[in-house]
Amino acid sequence: MKDKFFKYIKALQETITTKLEAVDGKAKFNEDQWERPEGGGGQSRVIENGAVFEKGGVNISAVYGELPKSMQTYFGVEEANFYACGLSLVIHPKSPMVPTVHANWRYFELYDKKGDLVDQWFGGGQDLTPYYLFDEDAIHFHTVSKSACDAHDPSFYTSFKKKCDEYFWNTHRNEARGVGGLFFDYCRATKEKTIEDWYNFVTQVGDGFLEGYVPIVEKRKKLSYSKAHREWQEIRRGRYVEFNLVHDKGTLFGLKTNGRIESILMSLPPHVQWRYDHHPLAGSEEQRLLTVLNKPLDWV
Amino acid sequence: MKDKFFKYIKALQETITTKLEAVDGKAKFNEDQWERPEGGGGQSRVIENGAVFEKGGVNISAVYGELPKSMQTYFGVEEANFYACGLSLVIHPKSPMVPTVHANWRYFELYDKKGDLVDQWFGGGQDLTPYYLFDEDAIHFHTVSKSACDAHDPSFYTSFKKKCDEYFWNTHRNEARGVGGLFFDYCRATKEKTIEDWYNFVTQVGDGFLEGYVPIVEKRKKLSYSKAHREWQEIRRGRYVEFNLVHDKGTLFGLKTNGRIESILMSLPPHVQWRYDHHPLAGSEEQRLLTVLNKPLDWV
Numbered sequence: 127m128k129d130k131f132f133k134y135i136k137a138l139q140e141t142i143t144t145k146l147e148a149v150d151g152k153a154k155f156n157e158d159q160w161e162r163p164e165g166g167g168g169q170s171r172v173i174e175n176g177a178v179f180e181k182g183g184v185n186i187s188a189v190y191g192e193l194p195k196s197m198q199t200y201f202g203v204e205e206a207n208f209y210a211c212g213l214s215l216v217i218h219p220k221s222p223m224v225p226t227v228h229a230n231w232r233y234f235e236l237y238d239k240k241g242d243l244v245d246q247w248f249g250g251g252q253d254l255t256p257y258y259l260f261d262e263d264a265i266h267f268h269t270v271s272k273s274a275c276d277a278h279d280p281s282f283y284t285s286f287k288k289k290c291d292e293y294f295w296n297t298h299r300n301e302a303r304g305v306g307g308l309f310f311d312y313c314r315a316t317k318e319k320t321i322e323d324w325y326n327f328v329t330q331v332g333d334g335f336l337e338g339y340v341p342i343v344e345k346r347k348k349l350s351y352s353k354a355h356r357e358w359q360e361i362r363r364g365r366y367v368e369f370n371l372v373h374d375k376g377t378l379f380g381l382k383t384n385g386r387i388e389s390i391l392m393s394l395p396p397h398v399q400w401r402y403d404h405h406p407l408a409g410s411e412e413q414r415l416l417t418v419l420n421k422p423l424d425w426v
Numbered sequence: 427m428k429d430k431f432f433k434y435i436k437a438l439q440e441t442i443t444t445k446l447e448a449v450d451g452k453a454k455f456n457e458d459q460w461e462r463p464e465g466g467g468g469q470s471r472v473i474e475n476g477a478v479f480e481k482g483g484v485n486i487s488a489v490y491g492e493l494p495k496s497m498q499t500y501f502g503v504e505e506a507n508f509y510a511c512g513l514s515l516v517i518h519p520k521s522p523m524v525p526t527v528h529a530n531w532r533y534f535e536l537y538d539k540k541g542d543l544v545d546q547w548f549g550g551g552q553d554l555t556p557y558y559l560f561d562e563d564a565i566h567f568h569t570v571s572k573s574a575c576d577a578h579d580p581s582f583y584t585s586f587k588k589k590c591d592e593y594f595w596n597t598h599r600n601e602a603r604g605v606g607g608l609f610f611d612y613c614r615a616t617k618e619k620t621i622e623d624w625y626n627f628v629t630q631v632g633d634g635f636l637e638g639y640v641p642i643v644e645k646r647k648k649l650s651y652s653k654a655h656r657e658w659q660e661i662r663r664g665r666y667v668e669f670n671l672v673h674d675k676g677t678l679f680g681l682k683t684n685g686r687i688e689s690i691l692m693s694l695p696p697h698v699q700w701r702y703d704h705h706p707l708a709g710s711e712e713q714r715l716l717t718v719l720n721k722p723l724d725w726v
Contacts, residue, residue: 158703172702181702298681364694371671372681381598381672394664394700401696402472402481403458403688 127246127321128209131233131328132188135213138332139186142215143171145336146184149343152177155184160386165191170389174396178224178347182217183392193236196382206244207237213332214376216393217339222359223349225256225263225304226366227339228393230376231332248324249311251286252335253294254342255304255366257359259415261425263342264305268425270338271308271331278327279319283426286310291422296369301419303369358412361404363395370394427546427621428488428509431533431628435486435513438632442515443471443484445636449643452477455484460686465491470689474696478524478647482517483692493536496682506544507537513632514676516693517639522659523649525556525563525604526666527639528693530676531632548624549611551586552635553594554642555604555666557659559715561725563642564605568725570638571608571631578627579619583726586610591722596669601719603669658712661704663695670694 143155153176161167168187173179188211198204212232219226231250238244254267268287275282290309295302308331315321370377370393380390406412443455453476461467468487473479488511498504512532519526529552536545554567568587575582590609595602608631615621670677670693680690706712 174702181700183702298687360697367667367698368671368691371668372678378672387598388703391668391700392702396700397660398667398698398700399696400481400691400694400698402474402483402692 150176180220181396184215209235222257223346248313251309253307360399450476480520481696484515509535522557523646548613551609553607660699
């Protein structure tokens with residue numbers, strides 16, 4: 127399973143970066159290879175200063191070896207060996223009319239001292255962060271997510287959409303990071319689902335990523351915008367930074383366990399602002415976004 | 427003691443904001459009053475878009491009541507009542523030639539259920555974060571800090587300078603936030619020092635703040651700078667954000683205990699950049715700063 131899933135994310139990285147380069151039309155992704163001293167490594171592909179994408183990364187990694195102490199505590203297990211691989215992407219478009227997108231799909235294995243597999247699971251999700259809210263974009267993103275879910279279990283979408291709203295919640299601001307999507311974790315084999323079933327689910331979600339995001343980019347990238355729109359985008363990007371550095375478990379885990387810093391922090395936006403006690407005008411588009419972020423909606 | 431120290435920080439806030447307004451010559455501090463539902467509150471004074479200071483805050487607060495659960499764990503005590511007051515300031519100048527400065531001086535009291543005082547201590551410090559390193563500025567800032575220390579104990583400067591270098595360390599980048607200063611905490615009455623002695627020490631440090639910082643501002647604010655200098659400043663400000671949101675105990679504590687968000691996050695710089703895997707040119711001024719930040723120097 128680990129080889130099969132790694133092969134999948136490697137191919138998906140190629141598919142996604144090729145398509146996003148075509149959408150951008152100007153910038154290309156640059157690849158950095160990195161190695162983890164304790165075992166494994168990754169390939170980070172980063173795009174900067176494109177016509178459409180101001181900064182973004184589509185990274186894959188496969189790491190293995192002894193489970194770090196902090197991870198033992200995190201998973202509530204004793205000494206063990208592990209294998210983890212996944213694809214992580216964050217795309218920050220230049221135009222405030224085009225939403226930021228994040229996705230991550232991952233697979234984990236744990237082994238006992240004899241080297242026998244004792245646990246395995248999938249996790250992942252994707253979420254959309256608009257700066258100006260076009261309802262039909264949120265509906266489209268969720269509809270594509272739901273359709274991948276529905277092909278596997280009628281309860282998945284409702285459950286994973288709710289988990290996403292809960293996870294990407296900036297508690298200290300009492301608002302969502304964006305308009306959500308899916309979030310799932312510890313997807314293990316059960317009586318109802320084999321690990322193969324979960325593979326089929328996760329890969330169908332991954333396969334749907336471009337269909338969920340690209341039509342939104344194509345539609346919004348043509349819109350004109352003002353300096354004021356851009357400033358609002360930079361202020362909202364500040365909230366994105368706050369979430370990733372204060373609350374995001376993956377980011378904090380990476381920072382505290384000597385991960386590859388530049389690959390972890392490629393998620394941070396290129397230009398960001400913090401203003402003191404900033405509030406949009408009542409009745410404005412900016413205020414409407416905040417109202418939705420304060421109380422996540424059902425989009426489909 | 428608590429009334430005496432609060433009176434001191436209130437007067438110091440006035441002294442510092444008056445002087446910084448004079449140095450800026452254009453912008454004024456605006457004051458916001460806020461109340462803490464569980465007891466106490468504060469006065470935040472914020473300056474924005476000045477001629478010299480792009481964003482900064484000089485805030486005081488005095489909060490009290492039942493010690494929150496998270497703080498019980500933090501201090502390793504049972505249920506208790508507390509009183510805490512302090513002054514916190516962060517100043518982000520517009521010019522990359524003028525360093526950012528941070529300072530905080532605080533006083534804490536704990537009471538048992540009968541309301542009797544069971545513990546009291548001072549804490550605080552200040553540190554300087556240059557974007558372009560003028561050695562004489564770091565020397566000046568440290569010399570003023572040392573002189574306040576030396577008036578009270580010959581061991582203070584060495585000890586508190588070291589603590590500052592250790593505290594303001596971005597572990598995930600393996601570099602200091604800036605060129606340091608002083609950091610001290612849990613300064614309690616002992617055989618050698620009464621709580622009155624600590625009050626005298628902390629207030630002497632506070633009184634020296636303007637002498638440590640303003641001459642540097644006056645000297646550097648006249649220097650011209652390019653767009654490239656400014657970009658480097660914005661990239662380095664990203665490290666400031668990373669420190670404050672990932673490592674700073676005061677910030678995290680505030681965010682996780684329902685503090686006043688805008689007063690806590692006034693420390694974040696106004697315009698910030700993150701670039702993927704950015705490295706300055708070998709032999710450049712930017713590279714020289716990094717070399718010093720990787721291995722803190724003794725400035726006096």
